[in-house]
Amino acid sequence: MNAALTENRALSSTGTEFALELKNISKLFGALAALEDISMSVRPGERRAVLGSNGAGKTTLFNCITGDFPATTGSIKFFGEDISEFPSHERIRRGLRRTYQISQLFPALSVFDNVYIACRGVSTGRFSFIRPRAKDALMSSTDELVQIVNLHDVRNTPVAELSYGQQRQLEIAMALAGAPRFILFDEPAAGLSPTERADLVTILTELPSHMGFIIIEHDMDVALRVAESVTMMHNGRIFKNGTPEEIENDVEVQALYLGNADE
Amino acid sequence: MAIVETESKIVRLDGTRQNWLEKIPAQYWVVGILLLIMPLFASDFMLFQIFGWTFILGMIALSLMFLAGYGGMVSLAQMTIAGLAGYLVAILGDSAITEISQGWPWYAAIPVALIVTALFASAIGWLAVRTDGIYTIMITLAIAAAFFYFARQNYEVFNGFSGFNSIHPPSLFGVDWRGPKAFYYLTLFWAVASYLFILYISRAPFGLALQGVRDNSRRMSALGYNVVAHRVAAYTLAAIPAGIGGILLTWQSAQISPGTVGIGPAIDVLVVAVIGGLGHPIGAFIGALIYVLLKTFSTDALIALSLSGERFRLLIGLSFLVIVFFSPDGILGLWKKFKVWQQRNPFEQSDGRDL
Numbered sequence: 065m066n067a068a069l070t071e072n073r074a075l076s077s078t079g080t081e082f083a084l085e086l087k088n089i090s091k092l093f094g095a096l097a098a099l100e101d102i103s104m105s106v107r108p109g110e111r112r113a114v115l116g117s118n119g120a121g122k123t124t125l126f127n128c129i130t131g132d133f134p135a136t137t138g139s140i141k142f143f144g145e146d147i148s149e150f151p152s153h154e155r156i157r158r159g160l161r162r163t164y165q166i167s168q169l170f171p172a173l174s175v176f177d178n179v180y181i182a183c184r185g186v187s188t189g190r191f192s193f194i195r196p197r198a199k200d201a202l203m204s205s206t207d208e209l210v211q212i213v214n215l216h217d218v219r220n221t222p223v224a225e226l227s228y229g230q231q232r233q234l235e236i237a238m239a240l241a242g243a244p245r246f247i248l249f250d251e252p253a254a255g256l257s258p259t260e261r262a263d264l265v266t267i268l269t270e271l272p273s274h275m276g277f278i279i280i281e282h283d284m285d286v287a288l289r290v291a292e293s294v295t296m297m298h299n300g301r302i303f304k305n306g307t308p309e310e311i312e313n314d315v316e317v318q319a320l321y322l323g324n325a326d327e
Numbered sequence: 328m329a330i331v332e333t334e335s336k337i338v339r340l341d342g343t344r345q346n347w348l349e350k351i352p353a354q355y356w357v358v359g360i361l362l363l364i365m366p367l368f369a370s371d372f373m374l375f376q377i378f379g380w381t382f383i384l385g386m387i388a389l390s391l392m393f394l395a396g397y398g399g400m401v402s403l404a405q406m407t408i409a410g411l412a413g414y415l416v417a418i419l420g421d422s423a424i425t426e427i428s429q430g431w432p433w434y435a436a437i438p439v440a441l442i443v444t445a446l447f448a449s450a451i452g453w454l455a456v457r458t459d460g461i462y463t464i465m466i467t468l469a470i471a472a473a474f475f476y477f478a479r480q481n482y483e484v485f486n487g488f489s490g491f492n493s494i495h496p497p498s499l500f501g502v503d504w505r506g507p508k509a510f511y512y513l514t515l516f517w518a519v520a521s522y523l524f525i526l527y528i529s530r531a532p533f534g535l536a537l538q539g540v541r542d543n544s545r546r547m548s549a550l551g552y553n554v555v556a557h558r559v560a561a562y563t564l565a566a567i568p569a570g571i572g573g574i575l576l577t578w579q580s581a582q583i584s585p586g587t588v589g590i591g592p593a594i595d596v597l598v599v600a601v602i603g604g605l606g607h608p609i610g611a612f613i614g615a616l617i618y619v620l621l622k623t624f625s626t627d628a629l630i631a632l633s634l635s636g637e638r639f640r641l642l643i644g645l646s647f648l649v650i651v652f653f654s655p656d657g658i659l660g661l662w663k664k665f666k667v668w669q670q671r672n673p674f675e676q677s678d679g680r681d682l
């Protein structure tokens with residue numbers, strides 16, 4: 065699809081069985097167990113949806129994987145390498161990416177600068193004292209990413225002036241920087257208009273096939289269209305794994321969802 | 328703050344590149360020429376005492392502006408860092424205290440002094456970046472206090488209470504660099520160099536990332552940046568203008584003693600930076616000029632009003648209060664507000680954070 069997204073291909077074909085392997089992850093916030101004994105494995109290139117009611121622990125799971133908050137117990141392997149003790153930036157440099165449920169952008173900077181910072185973060189020269197030149201390779205990959213998420217028209221606009229939907233798109237562009245190997249999307253569709261949702265589904269389905277991801281999504285329509293497997297979470301535990309069809313037709317899942325709808 | 332944009336804008340539609348001279352704004356020309364020809368009409372006292380001191384103090388405040396404005400880290404140890412560079416030049420080079428001073432030539436003493444100072448600053452940074460806000464201020468203040476007492480009590484290396492005197496700049500090119508005109512140009516050169524250096528860095532990847540760390544460090548980690556390393560590196564970098572300023576300060580008064588690195592001077596640097604404004608590197612020099620003018624002339628004015636000349640600190644303190652109260656962005660903030668008010672043009676956007 066796009067040069068900016070495929071250059072890291074060699075890295076991803078390291079032949080490990082799993083892109084992401086979680087073993088017995090738990091996370092305590094004081095007395096509250098936000099995650100309890102989560103084990104899950106995701107193959108390279110696999111697209112997985114994580115469903116679950118509010119407070120099920122989905123975002124916390126992402127925070128543990130990326131190291132935003134370290135897990136209380138358990139181990140995480142990323143393409144065969146144990147990253148449990150790594151600080152966040154080391155995990156990211158190995159090809160892991162994420163988006164945030166609440167956009168984490170630099171509001172005073174332009175769209176282009178935001179994406180540029182993201183590209184720079186996963187390349188060399190983070191400490192460079194030399195200003196980038198117009199022909200810099202990172203400048204053109206930044207431009208490509210801005211195109212992919214349809215923000216080219218506002219590339220020089222400060223992020224604070226973007227619409228909510230545009231900010232969500234930018235959040236995705238920043239996660240695609242530097243050819244990721246695996247991405248965690250935290251409710252990318254929440255709050256988007258139907259057309260923006262359709263655009264999002266297009267972006268996700270057009271990602272290169274080696275690029276696996278986990279997407280947290282309440283909207284079953286979106287989740288089931290982009291994912292080939294589904295994990296249901298409930299109260300900090302994994303409730304069920306399956307194909308989209310299995311999950312949709314599962315009696316217990318339906319009961320849980322209906323139960324929540326009643327609340 | 329279109330960091331990356333500035334580069335592409337200079338490519339004209341016909342593809343030719345704009346001459347770099349054409350990019351320099353008009354006010355830079357005016358101020359630049361004025362500063363260059365200043366020795367034609369200013370008195371020796373003005374050149375040496377007022378401007379020389381302003382440039383030096385401005386460089387030390389600039390190092391704080393860089394840390395606080397771009398990095399969000401308020402360090403009270405910048406005067407200590409400057410003072411260490413001054414001490415090292417006295418210890419490694421020449422002074423009247425011949426039993427301590429090593430008598431190294433300037434081309435060895437100055438670089439070693441600056442490198443050791445930068446390492447010292449990195450160590451301070453390494454301690455301080457683990458803290459936030461008020462705790463950063465407290466830990467750097469504690470370091471400043473510890474250094475002051477250590478220098479005062481240590482006679483083997485720092486020569487205790489009396490410090491060092493007769494520290495002179497090398498007479499390079501046969502010039503007496505302590506002559507008012509020569510010293511003026513010497514300090515002007517380093518002040519301008521430091522200013523341009525910081526301004527340039529602020530839009531290079533390092534400075535851009537530092538501002539990202541200031542605004543959202545968690546996000547920066549999730550983008551692959553080592554936030555701690557970036558902060559420590561900022562301390563190291565800030566040691567360069569501070570260290571050069573410290574050496575020039577030592578040459579200006581021809582001496583260095585614990586009084587130079589006391590708590591008072593440490594806090595004065597913060598006052599200078601805040602009065603000028605932390606939003607832009609130029610604020611450090613504006614603040615320094617105001618401080619130097621107040622300090623130099625308020626004593627006379629106060630005595631003329633038959634008040635004690637000691638009340639100078641009160642004046643500084645009052646101006647500090649007034650500035651912080653009316654414009655947290657310092658004089659620069661006032662100026663910006665005035666410009667916005669003056670040319671309220673609905674088609675013009677001011678992003679309010681950067682000049």
Ligand SMILES: Nc1ncnc2c1ncn2[C@@H]1O[C@H](COP(=O)(O)OP(=O)(O)OP(=O)(O)O)[C@@H](O)[C@H]1O
Nearest residue numbers: 093096098116117118119120121122123124125165
């Ligand atoms: N930083 C934190 N400190 C304390 N408790 C937290 C923290 N983050 C999350 N929690 C708690 O952990 C539980 C799981 O929260 P989490 O945000 O992971 O849920 P979620 O599945 O993402 O929900 P949602 O669908 O609302 O986004 C909640 O009870 C929440 O209150």
Ligand SMILES: [Mg+2]
Nearest residue numbers: 122123124165
């Ligand atoms: Mg969540």
